[in-house]
Amino acid sequence: MGRPPCCDKANVKKGPWTPEEDAKLLAYTSTHGTGNWTNVPQRAGLKRCGKSCRLRYTNYLRPNLKHENFTQEEEDLIVTLHAMLGSRWSLIANQLPGRTDNDVKNYWNTKLSKKLRQRGIDPITHRPIADLMHSISALAIRPPQPAHSPSGGSSSSYHHAPAALPLIHDVAYHAAGILQPPPQQAVIARVDADAPASPAADHGQQLKWSDFLADEAAASEGQQVLGHQYHHEAGGSGVLACWSSSVGGGRACGDGGGGGDDGAAAFIDAILDCDKETGVDQLIAELLADPAYYAGFSSSSSEMGWGC
DNA sequence: AAGGCGGTCAACCGCCGGGAT
DNA sequence: CATCCCGGCGGTTGACCGCCT
Incomplete structure (x- = not known):
């Protein structure tokens, strides 16, 4: 029934x-x-x-809605957030005052995804299409890898991509000299309600979206739970300092929404603040604008020591 | 001028999580 | 604890519009 x-x-x-x-x-x-x-x-x-x-x-x-075209800044932010969050349109829209999830979703589907494809990047994975094709062809001649699922299944719609194919965010963080390269890389790449949100997943200690929500109150009291987790995994870096200051500092969350939105907004705000403080947001913008990122990705990534 | 075609966007659909009972 | 119900979300659809041939 x-x-x-x-x-x-x-x-x-x-x-x-x-x-x-x-x-x-x-x-x-x-x-x-x-x-x-x-x-x-x-x-x-x-x-x-x-x-x-x-x-x-x-x-x-609804009052205060924007009906004009998206600005370049909004566009960049959507691409960045989509690379991190996937198609969580409501979360992305929360970071764009006056925009609705429907606005963002439509804009992505009609404009941004095509723009990325034209630049040779897959709008779903945010990776160069050439590298994806390379991976597919490699898979075709190799026996299937055993499933890497330490916690036994997830409802995540995202996939842990091969480490040799870093996300835009990964590249930007690495280029900023913030992080160590894989396999010990500690980057804020993508989060999910269930899936491990950080490379810590490979080491038994997982950062989850729900953890963030649960820890928010504690973090606002200065306990810097997230900072500790990242510190533990990456051994201290600019990113961690940023996470500690952004998350543990108890900064204002979002635009005043209530309940879990505060956690979500704080989570994203922390990432964005971190990007700004470290200059990664600028690097991402430059990467997106640089044809070499899409065309010569393999060589550049191997130069970074990531190999393919 | 008119029909085809693709792009855009408002709106609908179905599912899910969570609060109430 | 189970069920009901509501609000929210993401995917999809279809009407409308402008451009092209």
Whole structure:
């Protein structure tokens, strides 16, 4: 027995919203706020599903939304965050004031992913397509590797890519002279709710997204839990100092959202602050703009001692 | 001028997590 | 503890628009 529908679909209007409907919804939300969306259509006099009202409000009618084109800075930030977070559009949108997850998702799907492909980089893995093809062909002639899953399965939609194919972020951090090269590399590359978020995964001590959320309160008290974890794994570096100051310093989180969003925002803020303080954000921008990164990646990565 | 085509974006769908009961 | 229900999320769809032939 499935979940009952949230509204009577037979009596619910679908499709584009009319100005009259917008006006009704705005009038209602401005006086009553946005509490129970299920009741909003009825109370606002709309023949819409509550879900549709919520979507219309959050994506279009909500105050302080930006409707103009994305700036270069926003574009760079989306690419950087996507490289770290994958398609967690709501988290990415949280870092872009006035933008919705739908905005970011559409912009990525229609513009940014194509732009990356044109530059020869795979928009999913953020790795040069040439190297991916190389990896695929290598896999084709090798017996399958045993699954590397220390914690026994994960719902992650991301994959731990071969160490020889560093993410943009990896390259930038390494180029900044912050980190040691693999296999002991300690980079902030990609996080997931379940999957290990750091190379610490290979050493039995895993940093998880949920850990960050759980540790947030402790971190704000100056315990610098995350900093300790990273310090433990990487033996101290600029990154760690940055993590300690950003995370452990109890800085303000995001734009005032509540609950888990604070943890998410703090997590991303910490990464971005770290990037800024270390100049990695600039390096990422330069890498993205540099054709040599895409064309000659193999040689440059081998120069860095990562080998392929 | 008109039809085809691709790009854009608003909106929908289904799933999931978590709070309430 | 189990179930219900709501809000949120990401993937996908389809209408609309402008450009090209």
